[in-house]
Amino acid sequence: MASHYMMLLALLALTCSAAIASDPSSLQDFCVKDSNTSVFVNGFVCKDPKLAEANDFFFSGLHIPGNTSNPVGSRVTPVAVSQIPGLNTLGISLVRIDYAPWGINPPHTHPRATEILTVLEGTLEVGFVTSNPENHLIRKVLQKGDVFVFPVGLVHFQRNIGYGNAVAIAGLSSQNPGVITIANAVFGSTPNISPDILVKAFQVNKNVVLNVQSKF
Known part of the structure; x- marks a missing residue:
């Protein structure tokens, strides 16, 4: 009997740990960002849901190539809570990344998100580095239609190794993933x-x- 109680306690502990480690579940259908408030919270204050409209959940323009005329030869076009207020509290966002020939998205991290990248056009060399002390580089060359995942918080990069422009779309597991x-x-x-x-x-x-x- 005592062993059954111990197993039950262990199961409860694991369940609680998993619950603490994940984002809290939403308590309402949505929480559209209220751009008219100056209150600071972990996220954004919700506007009255009765005032929500289609444009709160809409963004247009992701088909437009980004200007890659810069020292690194790439441009990131974000679609996060700043662009779609209805993403607030939903824990997702995405970006379009344009690369000039041999352009790079330089080594960076997302402190609050895992990233999943899909190549739409071109050939990309991608990789990430594991944490100390190994600092192991995990690298792969991607073609059109290929998908690659960068775990949350790890330093990663992309480079266009083709002679034409390249384009990728990346999904991120946060409404505001941050970038360093x-x-x-x-x-x-x-x-x-x-x-x-x-x-x-x-x-x-x-x-x-x-x-x-x-x-x-």
């Missing part, structure tokens, strides 16, 4: 991280650090 581009965060912070810290971290000459910081 590694180079921008490390070398372009405001105020700057002390060059002495970066010299030791990257084991390079101080002039190299100052030169890279000047580019951001």
Whole structure:
């Protein structure tokens, strides 16, 4: 009998752990972002559901190519809660990514989302790096129609290795996944991280650090 109680307690503990680890279930049909409030919460305040309309759940323009005339040769077009207020509390979003020939989506992380990417046009080299201490690179070349997953929080990247433009669509498991581009965060912070810290971290000459910081 005691063993049955122990098994029941263990099952309850596992159930509670799983519940704590996941996003809470919605308590209503939807929670359209109220753009007229200045109240700060973890997400956005809901507007009166009686005032919801079709445009709260709608976005147009994802067919338009992004301008890739920039140093990295890519452009991300987001469709998150800022673009579709009705995504608030629903835990999903997506992006379109355009790549110029040999353009990259530089190494970055999404602190709040796993990403699943589908190639619509072109050939992409993609990869992510596992956490310390292994820092193992998991890499693959994707063709049109291929799908790849980047686990939440891990550093990942994409590169167009074709001679034409490439396009991908990515779904993310958060209404606001966030993005931390590694180079921008490390070398372009405001105020700057002390060059002495970066010299030791990257084991390079101080002039190299100052030169890279000047580019951001």
